[in-house]
Amino acid sequence: MNDVQVLVRETKESLADYLPNLIAACDQVAEKFQTGQEDWVELFQAVLEGINWVTGAVQGIRNVESTTLLGLELERVIELLQEVQAAMTNRDYVLFCDLLQYELKTLLQAYSDQVQQEL
Numbered sequence: 001m002n003d004v005q006v007l008v009r010e011t012k013e014s015l016a017d018y019l020p021n022l023i024a025a026c027d028q029v030a031e032k033f034q035t036g037q038e039d040w041v042e043l044f045q046a047v048l049e050g051i052n053w054v055t056g057a058v059q060g061i062r063n064v065e066s067t068t069l070l071g072l073e074l075e076r077v078i079e080l081l082q083e084v085q086a087a088m089t090n091r092d093y094v095l096f097c098d099l100l101q102y103e104l105k106t107l108l109q110a111y112s113d114q115v116q117q118e119l
Helices: 003-034 040-064 074-089 093-118
Strands: none
Touching (some): 074 093
16 A cells, blocks of 8 residues: 555544544533533534544545545535524524434434445
8 A cells, every 4th residue: 555545544544433422422412402511512612623624534535535435425514514503593402402413413423334334
């Protein structure tokens, strides 16, 4: 394997290790929010930063291997984050939690599954 292939493989391995934690954090944010724990904000910020890292890693991999991780819908992540923002703006906290626990978590699980398949 050349250096680029090694880097791609290592990045995929990092994604495979990280995505389950990010998925769990989606539930944790919703649970903390629903139970009034103030530290949900910090955890939500960490989730957003994690999503940013994941999407950046996927884009980076695709830039060097255009035929890999094609099933990962980066546009859908952006749409979901816009829906999350709208839910918070509209103070629709049930929708906010549902988007985290069901929509975003499901999408990230699909990412995790595909990354595992390609390893």
